[in-house]
Amino acid sequence: MLTTVIHTGTLRRHTFVDPLRLLWWRYCHGFCFCCPSWWSSSPSLPLIEQWEFAVHQVLANNSPLSLGISEQLHDCLLVVPSVETTTCTNNNEKVLKKKKEKKEEEPMKEFPIRGLPCPPYYKTLGRRLCALHSLQHNNIKQDQSLLISPPEYFAVPAEALGFTELMAPTMDSLPTMADTVVYPTVSSVKTWIQNAGDVGIVRLLGMRQTVGTTTKPWVFLMPPCRKDALLKAANQPHKATKLTVAGRARSKHAHRGTKDQFFGIATGSKETKNIHAAAIVERILDKAVWINLHVFGGIVDPVLECRLENGYGARWAVVMVEEESAVEFRGFVEPQMPDGHEKGWKH
Structure with missing residues (x-):
């Protein structure tokens, strides 16, 4: 975690x-x-x-x-959004602002x-x-x-x-x-x-309801964090590598897609990998058609899950501390498939 x-x-x-x-x-x-x-x-x-x-x-x-x-x-x-949370301090986010990856949309x-x-x-x-x-x-x-x-x-x-x-x-x-x-x-x-x-x-607002959807307190029914906060959480440095947490997660998922190559090929410098990962996260947030704040698998904190129409997405853990919401990036998710865990989510 x-x-x-x-x-x-x-x-x-x-x-x-x-x-x-x-x-x-x-x-x-x-x-x-x-x-x-x-x-x-x-x-x-x-x-x-x-x-x-x-x-x-x-x-x-x-x-x-x-x-x-x-x-x-x-x-x-x-x-209304506060001014403080609109400032990006992570170096990779600054690079992302200067260089946007142009990807062909399906x-x-x-x-x-x-x-x-x-x-x-x-x-x-x-x-x-x-x-x-x-x-x-x-x-x-x-x-x-x-x-x-x-x-x-x-x-x-x-x-x-x-x-x-x-x-x-x-x-x-x-x-x-x-x-x-x-x-x-x-x-x-x-x-x-x-x-x-x-x-x-x-x-x-786009929030969906499943068995594990959090309903109390009511604030949890709303997307608890703005896009800039979720991006910032995904762009935090990974402790064991020079990648961001999203960059590290993308490297783990890149080999699984043999058909659509949603995550692309994880090659290039650490900086390039981080930029590609940040672009994927931003795309998910901008185009998500499935947003659910739910609890599953015995975890305590609710998880915000955003998915695209093709099933790919990302997750963030959400906690509330003294009326403030905090998030941490949990990783990317693959489309649902039968026996996904047994097959290593390769598709």
């Missing part, structure tokens, strides 16, 4: 300042500040920002979530629910609701009988990755669209959040 942990900051409520931008838009477009309809979404703002604003208004003003079962979940949705279906969400989560909710509405609107135009987008349109089925999910993700009651277009209203978004509840919010 690796002992290096990366602290990711205390969860706290922040005052949201982005509505000031909306004030400026309204002022420039001559809207009356005293009009009750002034706070409704309108084409003045870009579409995605309208969705983000509508979600924030619901969560910040008498949120149905804060009045329900999860005050912590409400705080997580609005928390063709994948672009599910709207994809990638590790980052605080403030209301922005992710707004963007994904916008994407789902656009997808549903296109489907309705093609087939008038299709009122709701089936799950396979927005989330990868658990069975496709070899898992069994306790509750399949559904989006049966998306916020209504004004005049069959894609402009949201605060009232329709509030209705959706009331109907979806905590579980619906977590599903829209």
Whole structure:
């Protein structure tokens, strides 16, 4: 077990300042500040920002979530990233910023629910609701009988990755669209959040539920660490070598893939290997279609598991210390396969 942990900051409520931008838009477009309809979404703002604003208004003003079962979940949705955790101190991360490895992406279906969400989560909710509405609107135009987008349109089925999910993700009651277009209203978004509840919010953020999924405390239902913290944990130096922990893990996995070569060939200098490993971790975080925070195998701390559509992924151990989350990189994972341990996960 690796002992290096990366602290990711205390969860706290922040005052949201982005509505000031909306004030400026309204002022420039001559809207009356005293009009009750002034706070409704309108084409003045870009579409995605309208969705983000509508979600924030619901969560910040008498949120149905804060009045329900999860005050912590409400705080997580609005928390703003702190400045301290955005600075990369590891030399390998600095090198990665200067030199990005260009890798050929395999063709994948672009599910709207994809990638590790980052605080403030209301922005992710707004963007994904916008994407789902656009997808549903296109489907309705093609087939008038299709009122709701089936799950396979927005989330990868658990069975496709070899898992069994306790509750399949559904989006049966998306916020209504004004005049069959894609402009949201605060009232329709509030209705959706009331109907979806905590579980619906977590599903829209991409978190999945299996037998071992951690459900208490509620903060564990959310991705507990931002992308930069997870990358930093993966780029910590390995004690026994000059590789990073991710570089060491990649070297162990590189020989297993005989067909797709997901991890590539572990050759070159230590620095090159570390850069390649960091690029793989970043790709997993950006493109993950399966995110689960669960406990298995008798371990105490929950494990954050992120997987791509092809089944490859990575794991981090997560601990909570005085309301702060800390992570340590546990390694990469292979696609599920029968008798995987006996076959050494070679495929």
